[in-house]
Amino acid sequence: MTPTADVFVGPPIQWSSLSPMLILLGVAVVLLVAAALTPRWPRRTYALVAVGGALAAVVVAVCLWHGRGLSAWSGSADPTTGSSDPVRFLVGGAMRFDAFALWLTVIVGLAVALSVLVTDDYLEREGLSRLAPEIYALYLTAGLGAVVMGMANDLIVLFLGLEILSLSLYVLAASHRRRTQSQESALKYFILGGVASAVFLYGVALIYGASGSTNYTRALAAFVQNISPHRSEAMALAGVGLLLVGLGFKAAAVPFHMWAPDVYQGAPTPVTGFMASAAKAGAFAAMLRVLVVALPTWSADYRPIVWVMAVLTLVVGSVMAVAQTNVKRMLAFSSISHAGFLLVGVEAAIHDTTHAHPGDGVPSTMLYLLLYAVLVIGTFAVVTLVGRTGDGATDLAGFRGLARQRPVLAVAMTVLLVAQAGVPLTSGFVAKFGVITAAVGEHSYALAIIAMVAAVIAAYLYLRIMISMWVAEPDAADAGREPVGTPLLTSIVIAIAVAVTVVVGVAPGWLISLAQHVR
Amino acid sequence: MDILVFVCAAAMILCGALGVVTLRHPVHAALSLVLTLFGVAVLFVAQNAHFLAVAQVIVYAGAIVVLFLFVIMLLGVDRVEDLHAEPFKVQRPLAIVSGVALAGLLIAAVVASQHTNVAARGAGLPGVNPVRNDLHDGNIVALSKDLFSGHVLAFELTSVLLVIAVVATVLLARRSRGIDAAPTDGQAT
Numbered sequence: 118m119t120p121t122a123d124v125f126v127g128p129p130i131q132w133s134s135l136s137p138m139l140i141l142l143g144v145a146v147v148l149l150v151a152a153a154l155t156p157r158w159p160r161r162t163y164a165l166v167a168v169g170g171a172l173a174a175v176v177v178a179v180c181l182w183h184g185r186g187l188s189a190w191s192g193s194a195d196p197t198t199g200s201s202d203p204v205r206f207l208v209g210g211a212m213r214f215d216a217f218a219l220w221l222t223v224i225v226g227l228a229v230a231l232s233v234l235v236t237d238d239y240l241e242r243e244g245l246s247r248l249a250p251e252i253y254a255l256y257l258t259a260g261l262g263a264v265v266m267g268m269a270n271d272l273i274v275l276f277l278g279l280e281i282l283s284l285s286l287y288v289l290a291a292s293h294r295r296r297t298q299s300q301e302s303a304l305k306y307f308i309l310g311g312v313a314s315a316v317f318l319y320g321v322a323l324i325y326g327a328s329g330s331t332n333y334t335r336a337l338a339a340f341v342q343n344i345s346p347h348r349s350e351a352m353a354l355a356g357v358g359l360l361l362v363g364l365g366f367k368a369a370a371v372p373f374h375m376w377a378p379d380v381y382q383g384a385p386t387p388v389t390g391f392m393a394s395a396a397k398a399g400a401f402a403a404m405l406r407v408l409v410v411a412l413p414t415w416s417a418d419y420r421p422i423v424w425v426m427a428v429l430t431l432v433v434g435s436v437m438a439v440a441q442t443n444v445k446r447m448l449a450f451s452s453i454s455h456a457g458f459l460l461v462g463v464e465a466a467i468h469d470t471t472h473a474h475p476g477d478g479v480p481s482t483m484l485y486l487l488l489y490a491v492l493v494i495g496t497f498a499v500v501t502l503v504g505r506t507g508d509g510a511t512d513l514a515g516f517r518g519l520a521r522q523r524p525v526l527a528v529a530m531t532v533l534l535v536a537q538a539g540v541p542l543t544s545g546f547v548a549k550f551g552v553i554t555a556a557v558g559e560h561s562y563a564l565a566i567i568a569m570v571a572a573v574i575a576a577y578l579y580l581r582i583m584i585s586m587w588v589a590e591p592d593a594a595d596a597g598r599e600p601v602g603t604p605l606l607t608s609i610v611i612a613i614a615v616a617v618t619v620v621v622g623v624a625p626g627w628l629i630s631l632a633q634h635v636r
Numbered sequence: 637m638d639i640l641v642f643v644c645a646a647a648m649i650l651c652g653a654l655g656v657v658t659l660r661h662p663v664h665a666a667l668s669l670v671l672t673l674f675g676v677a678v679l680f681v682a683q684n685a686h687f688l689a690v691a692q693v694i695v696y697a698g699a700i701v702v703l704f705l706f707v708i709m710l711l712g713v714d715r716v717e718d719l720h721a722e723p724f725k726v727q728r729p730l731a732i733v734s735g736v737a738l739a740g741l742l743i744a745a746v747v748a749s750q751h752t753n754v755a756a757r758g759a760g761l762p763g764v765n766p767v768r769n770d771l772h773d774g775n776i777v778a779l780s781k782d783l784f785s786g787h788v789l790a791f792e793l794t795s796v797l798l799v800i801a802v803v804a805t806v807l808l809a810r811r812s813r814g815i816d817a818a819p820t821d822g823q824a825t
Contacts, residue, residue: 125781125784125785127784127785127788128785128786128788142796146799149803207789208788208789209785209786209788209789210786211786211787211788211789211790212789247812248807248812251803251806251807252807254803255800255803255804255807258796258799258800258803261796265793271787271789271790273787273790274789274790274793277790277793277794277796277797278793280797281793281796281797281800284797284800284801284804285800285804287804288803288804288807288808291808292807294808319742323742323745323746326746327749332786350749351744351745351746351748351749352745352746352748352749353749354745355741355742355745355746
């Protein structure tokens with residue numbers, strides 16, 4: 118980098134912009150070291166430290182968000198997205214720092230905090246509290262990986278973020294040491310995830326071969342200079358295809374969704390909620406970044422692929438969900454169908470790259486990710502409680518008579534399910550309405566119609582769970598069942614999720630206008 | 637001469653890779669992985685990346701494969717795994733067909749864009765460095781400069797990844813009282 122070989126000057130490191138990530142990592146490391154060197158801490162202290170770390174990252178991100186216009190910005194307006202919001206590059210161009218990155222940090226930080234709270238009660242119930250510090254540290258590092266994926270401005274950094282997230286999730290999935298299903302799901306996830314990572318890495322290699330750089334900005338510059346209709350750019354296109362496979366796997370988009378039902382069902386229930394929120398947020402943020410920022414020159418080539426993926430994901434997710442009897446499996450397919458809605462937003466965002474006027478694709482997708490993260494963690498928190506000791510009673514029968522036994526819990530679950538179905542006056546409607554409006558704004562009418570039909574089909578599945586809770590009579594087999602407990606921290610999480618769902622559903626304006634800054 | 641070295645190294649890599657997946661005995665599979673890694677090292681030498689070649693031989697062919705062998709020995713060399721469980725009969729032929737098709741497509745893509753990239757290299761695009769042959773001992777300097785300037789963040793993130801791997805291993809392998817009782821879902825682990 119430097120002209121003279123003798124004096125080495127490293128890239129500048131913007132500590133303040135990196136601080137949300139450093140907090141996540143720092144708290145994870147402190148938790149591990151302190152827990153290893155000191156005797157057992159009182160109950161819930163480990164969880165509170167981890168939650169404090171995650172919330173600190175959120176608070177710092179919010180402060181940075183408000184300081185965006187005030188601090189000294191070295192970057193200028195980003196020409197690729199046509200947004201007036203300035204973009205700053207961190208550590209020698211390895212990361213992008215903008216409203217998008219901060220929004221993602223908030224999503225992931227909240228997901229980590231809520232998931233840790235649910236996990237604390239879960240570990241207590243399952244007698245696994247000895248593993249608590251390591252598990253919370255892995256939640257924090259998984260969050261770090263998701264944030265890195267969304268902030269990356271270099272395919273190598275993106276790959277490392279992907280691996281940090283994946284490795285943490287593999288182990289979290291296996292963290293219930295006595296449940297065979299948990300181990301099995303982790304092994305499936307690990308092997309399939311390894312293949313997906315290899316495919317992704319080969320895509321990175323091909324993009325590097327075609328453009329001469331793994332950096333988004335430099336690769337884009339190379340493609341723009343080199344672009345010509347008479348040249349065969351098969352290598353770059355093959356690379357784009359392989360990248361789509363790798364990211365589609367993490368996002369659980371059809372046809373790369375095969376792992377999701379088994380892994381969601383087998384993993385400890387709080388971990389499943391975390392997978393559906395933070396991991397999905399990281400994967401979709403990375404997908405938006407790669408497609409919209411790094412490879413817009415190929416948008417005409419990959420837009421049909423994303424279109425087909427969106428349609429398949431919507432249809433398969435909704436239709437297969439109806440055929441399940443296990444609630445965790447149902448919610449796995451429901452999360453696949455939510456991935457379909459997110460892909461509708463991604464498809465709209467890809468349209469945005471072709472014209473100067475920025476559409477609503479990116480903001481609506483990021484808003485969807487935020488609302489869905491809170492919603493799905495709340496839903497899986499209820500499933501965690503209903504699963505009872507052993508985490509096994511997650512079939513529809515386990516929900517029978519819940520309304521009689523725990524009416525408040527049943528009402529909360531009903532609100533969350535209604536929101537997932539996308540009924541008006543809930544956050545789920547705001548999210549779905551956002552991406553469908555974005556699709557209509559880009560004239561993807563067919564996709565918008567398919568999405569709405571899929572939402573109607575998926576509503577049947579949420580109805581089935583509700584019927585099981587409210588209508589189905591408990592039979593003799595249910596009499597001997599352990600009652601559903603409502604521990605404090607999990608109840609708080611469910612209350613927060615329901616509150617967010619209703620408040621955002623009734624008064625969505627402020628959040629939608631905030632999301633408009635995310636480009 | 638170049639083409640001869642390339643063909644030999646490529647043959648080594650491919651034979652080794654095929655051996656890893658086809659050989660029945662795990663020790664043989666691990667040893668054919670050495671062949672692959674050694675072939676890659678030869679290709680590195682052919683590209684004048686001497687430091688990478690040495691690191692490849694010492695770290696991968698040396699340390700990592702030895703580690704594999706240790707693990708195989710610890711788990712028992714003679715254990716026979718039945719790999720014939722096939723829920724769907726069409727799966728295996730279908731996998732072979734789609735695998736070959738994918739490989740063919742990728743090879744076609746790389747071959748088709750060969751001339752474009754030669755042109756790109758001549759045009760001196762940013763980041764596309766022409767191969768330099770005068771770096772016989774400047775390898776380490778160039779590598780470290782690249783690693784600690786443009787890729788310093790990736791370098792640090794790699795260390796985070798390794799820390800997570802250690803934590804993960806401890807979490808999964810550590811035995812502690814009260815946790816490793818009988819499985820709760822009635823199946824043997």
